[in-house]
Amino acid sequence: MKFLYDFGYLTGSIHEWLSARMDPPVVTLVETIIVAVCFMILFAVLGLVLVYAERKISAFFQQRLGPMRVGKWGTAQTIADVIKLLFKEPLVNKDADKFLFNLAPYIIMISAFLAIAALPFAKGLHALDFDIGIFYVSAVSSLGVIGILLAGWSSSNKYSLIGAMRSGAQIISYELSVGLSLLTIIVLTGSLQLSTIVESQADGWWIFKGHLPAVIAFLIFMIASTAETNRGPFDLAEAESELTAGFHTEYSGMKFAFFFLAEFANMFIVAAIGATVFLGGWMPFYIGGFTGFNAVMDFIPPIFWFLGKVAFMIFMMMWFRWTFPRLRIDQLLTLEWKYLLPINLVNIVVMAFIGLMGWHF
Amino acid sequence: MDNEKLKDFILKQIPAADFEENAQYLLAIVPASHIHSISLELKNNPETRFDYLFCLTGVDYPDHMQVIYHLKSTELNHYTVIKARIDSREKPEIDTVCDIWHTAEFHEREVYDLFGIVFRNHPDLRRIFLDEEWVGYPLRKDYKDPYNMIEY
Amino acid sequence: MKEIEEQEIQELESQEYFINMGPQHPSTHGVLRLVLSLDGEIIRKVEPHLGYIHRSIEKMCEHDSYQQIIHLTDRMDYLSCHMLNEAVCLGVENGLEVEIPERVKVIRTIISELTRLSSHQLWWGVMGMDLGAITTFLYGFRDREMITDIFEETCGARLTMSYNIPGGLMFDIHPNFQKRTKDFIVHFKKKLPEYDKLLSDNVIFRERTRGIGVLSKEDAISYGVTGPSGRGSGFSCDVRKHNPYSAYPKVEFREILREEGDCFARYKCRIDEMWESLNIIDQLIDNIPEGDYKVQTRTVIKLPKGEFYQKVETARGEFGVYIISDGMKSPYRLKFRSPGFSNLSALDKMSRGCKIADLVAIMSTLDLVIPDIDR
Numbered sequence: 001m002k003f004l005y006d007f008g009y010l011t012g013s014i015h016e017w018l019s020a021r022m023d024p025p026v027v028t029l030v031e032t033i034i035v036a037v038c039f040m041i042l043f044a045v046l047g048l049v050l051v052y053a054e055r056k057i058s059a060f061f062q063q064r065l066g067p068m069r070v071g072k073w074g075t076a077q078t079i080a081d082v083i084k085l086l087f088k089e090p091l092v093n094k095d096a097d098k099f100l101f102n103l104a105p106y107i108i109m110i111s112a113f114l115a116i117a118a119l120p121f122a123k124g125l126h127a128l129d130f131d132i133g134i135f136y137v138s139a140v141s142s143l144g145v146i147g148i149l150l151a152g153w154s155s156s157n158k159y160s161l162i163g164a165m166r167s168g169a170q171i172i173s174y175e176l177s178v179g180l181s182l183l184t185i186i187v188l189t190g191s192l193q194l195s196t197i198v199e200s201q202a203d204g205w206w207i208f209k210g211h212l213p214a215v216i217a218f219l220i221f222m223i224a225s226t227a228e229t230n231r232g233p234f235d236l237a238e239a240e241s242e243l244t245a246g247f248h249t250e251y252s253g254m255k256f257a258f259f260f261l262a263e264f265a266n267m268f269i270v271a272a273i274g275a276t277v278f279l280g281g282w283m284p285f286y287i288g289g290f291t292g293f294n295a296v297m298d299f300i301p302p303i304f305w306f307l308g309k310v311a312f313m314i315f316m317m318m319w320f321r322w323t324f325p326r327l328r329i330d331q332l333l334t335l336e337w338k339y340l341l342p343i344n345l346v347n348i349v350v351m352a353f354i355g356l357m358g359w360h361f
Numbered sequence: 362m363d364n365e366k367l368k369d370f371i372l373k374q375i376p377a378a379d380f381e382e383n384a385q386y387l388l389a390i391v392p393a394s395h396i397h398s399i400s401l402e403l404k405n406n407p408e409t410r411f412d413y414l415f416c417l418t419g420v421d422y423p424d425h426m427q428v429i430y431h432l433k434s435t436e437l438n439h440y441t442v443i444k445a446r447i448d449s450r451e452k453p454e455i456d457t458v459c460d461i462w463h464t465a466e467f468h469e470r471e472v473y474d475l476f477g478i479v480f481r482n483h484p485d486l487r488r489i490f491l492d493e494e495w496v497g498y499p500l501r502k503d504y505k506d507p508y509n510m511i512e513y
Numbered sequence: 514m515k516e517i518e519e520q521e522i523q524e525l526e527s528q529e530y531f532i533n534m535g536p537q538h539p540s541t542h543g544v545l546r547l548v549l550s551l552d553g554e555i556i557r558k559v560e561p562h563l564g565y566i567h568r569s570i571e572k573m574c575e576h577d578s579y580q581q582i583i584h585l586t587d588r589m590d591y592l593s594c595h596m597l598n599e600a601v602c603l604g605v606e607n608g609l610e611v612e613i614p615e616r617v618k619v620i621r622t623i624i625s626e627l628t629r630l631s632s633h634q635l636w637w638g639v640m641g642m643d644l645g646a647i648t649t650f651l652y653g654f655r656d657r658e659m660i661t662d663i664f665e666e667t668c669g670a671r672l673t674m675s676y677n678i679p680g681g682l683m684f685d686i687h688p689n690f691q692k693r694t695k696d697f698i699v700h701f702k703k704k705l706p707e708y709d710k711l712l713s714d715n716v717i718f719r720e721r722t723r724g725i726g727v728l729s730k731e732d733a734i735s736y737g738v739t740g741p742s743g744r745g746s747g748f749s750c751d752v753r754k755h756n757p758y759s760a761y762p763k764v765e766f767r768e769i770l771r772e773e774g775d776c777f778a779r780y781k782c783r784i785d786e787m788w789e790s791l792n793i794i795d796q797l798i799d800n801i802p803e804g805d806y807k808v809q810t811r812t813v814i815k816l817p818k819g820e821f822y823q824k825v826e827t828a829r830g831e832f833g834v835y836i837i838s839d840g841m842k843s844p845y846r847l848k849f850r851s852p853g854f855s856n857l858s859a860l861d862k863m864s865r866g867c868k869i870a871d872l873v874a875i876m877s878t879l880d881l882v883i884p885d886i887d888r
Contacts, residue, residue, distance in 0.1 A: 062651040158532050162554075162869075233645065233717055236870065325718050326645030328870040329554065385822055413734050413750075416822070416833055416850040431822065431835070431850075435734060435749070464737030467858040475571075490564035490887060500572055 004301045008124030035127050039116060043265060050264040051078045054318055061322045088253035093156055096250065100154035105251070105258035107147035112265040114140040119272045120194050122282045122303035133194035134186065137273060138179055141228070144266065145171040148230075148237070151259070152247040163246025166329050167230055167237030173336040177224035178270075180344040184217035184351045185210065185277050188360060198281035205280035209360050213351040218278045220340055220347075222316065225270035227336075229263060232320035233327055271313035275306065279313075282306040367441055370409060374399055386431075386440040393428075396445040397456040403432065403441070404461050410434045411441065414458070417468035419476040421501045426453050426478060447478065457483040475500035529557065532869075536565050542639070542876070543883030545857075554868045559861045567887045574847040579605050579679055579814045582847070587673035589849065590885035592632040593827035596625050598677040600834045603758055604823035605679040608816040608838065615760075616804040617681045622760035623694070623797050624668075624676065626790040630701070631660040632828035633787050640780065640877040641712055644721055652708065656701060663693050679814055681807025694798055698791055705791075709784050722776035726863040726875035729774055736862065737855035740830025741786060742879050745779035747772050752826035764796050779878040813842050829853055829880055853886040 014034075018027045052067070052075060059066025067074025092101060115137050120126040130136050145168055152164020186192060188210055189200045200206075207214050227234040237246045248259045275281060282302035286294045327335070354360055364387045371378050371389050375398075379390040391399055403411040416431035430443045447453045457480040459465045469480045470489040477498035480486055488495065497504055504510075534547040544565035550558045570589065574582050579601070586597040599621055606613060638653020661671040667687045668676040676683055712718045728738065733746040743750050751768040753761045769785040771778040816838040823834045830852025837846040856879050864872050 058648075062648050063655065064651065158530075162532075235645070322646075322648050324646060324715065325641065325712070325721060327717055328721060328868060330868065331720055384820065413737065415737060415739075415831065416835055416848065418835055418846070418848040420837060420846045429835075431833075438755075462737070463732070463735040463862075464855050464858060467854060471854075488564075490567040492564075499569060 004303070006123045007303075011124060035117075039113065039127070042116070043113070043261070046268055047082075047261045047264055048078045050268065050314070051081070051260075053314070054264075057315065057318050058322050061319070082257065085253055085257045090253040090255065091250075093250055095156040097154040097156070100150045101250075102255070104147045104151035104154065105255045105262070107150065108144050108262040109258055109265075111140055111143035111147065112262050112269065114143075115269045116265065116272075118194065119269070120198050120276060120281055121306055122301070125303065126195055129193065129195050131191075131193045134182055134192045134197070134273075134277070137194075137269070138175070138182070141266070141269060142171070142175055144262070147262075148247055151251070155247070155250040157250055160247050160249050163237045163249075167247060169329070170227060170230070170234060170237065170332055173333055174224045174227040177220055177336060177340045177344055178228055180341070180348060181217040181221040181224065182273070182277055184213060184344075184348050187348065187351050187355050194276060194281075198276060198283060201280040201283045202286075204286065205278065205283065207278045210351065210354075211360065213347050213354060214278065216343070216347050217351070218274070220344055221274055221278065222313075224336075224340065225274065226317055226320055227332070229266040229270055229317075231263070231267060231317055233324040234332060235321070236326050236329055236332070267314060267317060268310065271310045271317065272306075274313050275309035279309045280305075281309075363439070367409070367439065370406075371399065371441075374402055384442070386442050388442045388444065390427075390444045390446055393445045393447045393455045396428075396430075396443070397458065397461075399443065400430070400458045400461050403443075408437075409439075410436050412436075412462075414462040414464055417465055417472065419472040419478055419500070421450075421476060423502070424448075424450070426450060426476065428455055428472060428478060430458070453478040454481060455479075456481050459483055474498075477501065542881050545881070545883050545886075547872075549869070549872070551869070556864050556867055556869065556872060559864050559872065561857055561860065563857075563883075563887055565887065566884050570888045571847055571849065575843055575845070578842050579816070579844075582844075583677060583679075584673075584675050586849075587675050588884060589851065589888055590827055590829065590832070590853070590882050591672055592635060592882055593628055593829065593832075594673055595621075595628040595676060596825050596827045597832060598675060599625060599759065600823050600825040600832055602677040602679050603825070604821050604834045604836050605814060605816065607823065608819070608821045608836065609679070609810065609814065611680060611808050611810065613681060613808060614804040614806070615802040617806060618760040619797050619801050620682060620686055620806075621677065622764070623794055623801075624664075625759070626794050627660055627663065627694070629828045630787060630790050631657045633783050633790075634660075636783060636828075636877075636880045637708060637712075643873050643877040644718065646712065646715075646718075649708070649711065652711075656704060659697050659700070663690065663697065666690070666693070678807065680810040681805070683807075685806040686801075691798055691801070694794065698794060698798070702791060705784075705787060713781070713784070719777065721870070721874055722780060722878070725776045725867060725871045726878070727773070727775045728859060728863050732859065732862060733774070736859040738830070738859045739855065740826070740828070740852050740880075741769070741782040742779050742856050742859075743830065744769055745771050745782045745878075746774035750831060752824045752831050756824055758823075758825065760797060764793050766793050776874050776878045783880070815840060815842050816844070827852060829882065829885065830856060849888055851885045851888060853881050853883070857881060857886055 015027070015031070018030055022030070055077065056066045056074070067077035070076045070080045092098060118128045118130065118133055118137050148167045148171070149164050152160045152167070155161075185206050188206065189197050191197065207218050226232040230237050248256060251259060282305050284297040284300060284302065284305050286297060367387050368380060375391050375395050377392060381388040381390065403409050411432040411434045413433045413435050414430060415433055416429070418429040420427045420429060426447045428445045428447065430445070431440070432443065433440050445455055447455055453476070455478060457465065457469055459469065466484065467489065469483055470486065472478050473480060473486055474488040474490055475498060487493070491499070497506070499506070529550045530552070532549045532551055534549060536544040536546045546562040546565065548560045548562065549556055570585050573585060577585070583598050583601050586601055587594045590597055634653045634657045638650040641647070641649025664674060665671050667690050668674040728746045730747040733743045733748040738746070738748070739750045747770055749768060749770055754768050766789045769782050769789065771782055816836065818838060818840045820835065820837045825832050831850070832852055833850030835848040835850065836844045839845045860875065860879065864875050867875070
């Protein structure tokens with residue numbers, strides 16, 4: 001059970017086992033393959049769990065039960081959906097640009113994969129630990145917008161084009177807010193590396209240590225990241241009641257499943273980034289001098305802390321979606337450029353001042 | 362204004378007007394050529410102020426057609442019904458009242474679609490319910506359609 | 514050279530970008546085809562194309578007896594079907610000059626107001642859904658289920674009730690009717706403030722509906738926009754006040770008028786109208802007079818020669834039945850003045866200069882039911 005608290009033991013023992021039998025280059029290759037397979041399984045499981053969670057949560061908000069028939073309490077519903085999507089006929093428009101049409105879902109998936117690889121899941125369970133961690137994740141998740149624009153353009157459908165243009169404008173605007181709100185905490189940590197950021201929260205999460213500016217940054221991060229993933233009140237790119245599915249109108253079968261899956265993966269990524277930077281990553285919740293309390297908190301393995309925080313953030317994002325009406329495109333862009341961006345900039349200056357004077361905890 | 366005064370008002374404008382007795386509202390039958398002038402007068406005159414056209418109907422009689430306008434004044438709270446009599450059934454034409462009451466735009470298109478009455482100076486006179494290529498005017502009494510209609 | 518350049522510039526500017534919100538679309542509330550001519554996201558012109566559900570009901574009425582016509586009116590504005598039935602019945606009863614018992618009038622009014630409540634609940638749910646708050650759809654239908662259950666017990670059907678006949682009602686009310694209606698009123702009075710706050714106090718909703726789709730009072734009168742859509746612009750057109758029928762002269766209620774004429778005003782008009790409907794039912798439900806539930810008329814009804822116009826206030830606006838009779842068993846000409854037809858004609862005027870998202874908001878506040886428009 002020791003490895004549950006520090007995955008370094010598990011990865012270390014696998015590395016030793018492999019090195020004893022093969023040459024170093026082959027060992028690296030085998031480890032890469034193991035990590036890749038793990039991430040693919042993670043993706044699949046994420047898709048399963050998040051789709052089921054969304055359906056159940058939306059059902060409970062709407063006072064109904066949701067999927068109940070397939071499997072006990074509907075747990076096998078997503079598997080049934082995937083099988084159904086596999087059987088669908090992959091239609092392509094006659095006028096569609098075939099190469100770009102087929103390429104678009106892959107670009108979105110690739111950008112999601114690249115970002116997930118850099119997340120710190122637990123102590124020792126961190127695949128790509130760059131020293132520019134946050135910068136890398138922001139950069140790579142902005143590749144997704146290319147996929148959306150390609151999907152909208154190559155569908156040769158006016159509705160898709162409108163949806164894609166709206167989404168493109170939305171994503172590149174809100175990337176600024178996401179970046180700036182993360183930067184507010186980086187001012188305090190002094191490092192872009194994700195593992196350093198997590199370890200610097202060993203005596204308390206940044207959202208508590210950074211008090212007011214950190215809370216403001218967290219709220220702005222929540223709003224901006226919901227907009228980044230085309231969810232919640234900002235889902236006008238795929239506004240069902242206006243554009244009948246927007247940029248992915250023309251996709252059917254497995255390609256549609258990719259878009260769908262990528263949306264949930266993106267949601268997981270932004271929730272994980274938010275949990276890492278603001279809520280302490282895999283650090284348990286400590287309170288100053290209560291050693292007894294801290295010992296109990298230590299008892300829960302870090303991986304469950306991480307997943308718990310991510311689940312909380314995802315629940316908030318789902319709650320937003322099923323409660324609020326959606327914003328219009330010009331209101332959305334006004335929100336970003338006239339309200340969030342100035343607040344963000346002022347916040348960073350205040351936080352830099354606080355960091356300089358040492359007024360944080 | 363009560364019905365007597367309205368009757369005098371209309372007779373002053375159009376001496377050729379006819380009136381039906383014992384109707385629910387004051388009912389005036391005028392020739393089709395006068396409809397635009399009487400409508401303009403009824404709407405703009407401060408004593409009548411009929412600003413709300415609440416029903417525009419077409420009726421097909423054996424020897425003539427009628428377009429019926431139900432009017433109400435929202436300020437003075439009185440009603441009147443104007444029936445415009447079109448004597449020709451082969452080429453029925455009448456002036457539009459779109460410029461006076463905007464609701465007539467859609468209603469006149471409907472009357473054109475179902476009866477074939479052409480409204481002169483209408484901004485956009487096209488069929489509204491049926492296809493552009495439909496032949497015939499269904500609500501006329503002599504409309505025959507062996508495919509869609511069951512003969513009793 | 515200059516002429517060629519000028520010609521090119523002209524051609525580029527005259528290219529309009531047409532989008533078709535086709536007959537099948539989640540937010541056109543039925544089979545309505547809108548051809549939008551756009552300039553980016555701004556709408557330059559909206560052109561409705563109708564006729565996808567045109568069933569020539571008026572022609573059918575020329576061959577049917579008056580009792581059969583009532584069943585046809587059910588299928589027009591199916592969300593206010595009781596009021597449409599009532600319009601035809603009142604027209605025929607005025608023509609025959611029969612006196613309707615008080616009991617019939619009170620029951621007709623109670624069921625009319627319940628129909629109005631159920632129609633407004635569906636409208637509220639769909640309005641939230643169109644703007645993105647999908648949960649409101651399910652909340653709206655949950656309460657509507659209670660009303661349709663009451664209808665099913667008394668009238669025999671949930672949606673197309675045909676409970677009225679010329680001369681009275683088809684059967685007497687079920688013994689449970691009064692109790693169930695009173696229980697529903699108590700339940701709904703608690704829920705309506707919740708629903709109101711859920712959307713009205715939401716800042717996103719206000720931003721999407723305030724100042725959008727403004728219709729001035731003169732335009733509302735000129736385009737013939739009635740009902741809550743017209744009253745949101747200040748046009749006082751409630752038929753229940755101006756030409757009262759059934760039990761409306763006996764009850765006290767307010768006519769809701771607002772001045773702004775934008776989407777939010779129309780929305781608030783309907784919410785306030787729901788309160789007034791609850792008020793009316795409260796006043797009547799305990800005092801249903803005893804008596805007959807119908808007056809015996811002949812089996813073959815022949816209206817005397819002449820013409821009769823009957824107006825009622827449906828959930829959408831002023832509905833009129835115009836009967837021209839020549840003494841036979843079917844009318845010579847029957848015209849239905851449907852409120853949706855005139856409300857739709859004002860759509861172009863209201864949505865010029867707005868964005869596509871605003872068009873969805875405007876259409877949901879107009880509360881169109883396409884079978885009512887197409888007849």
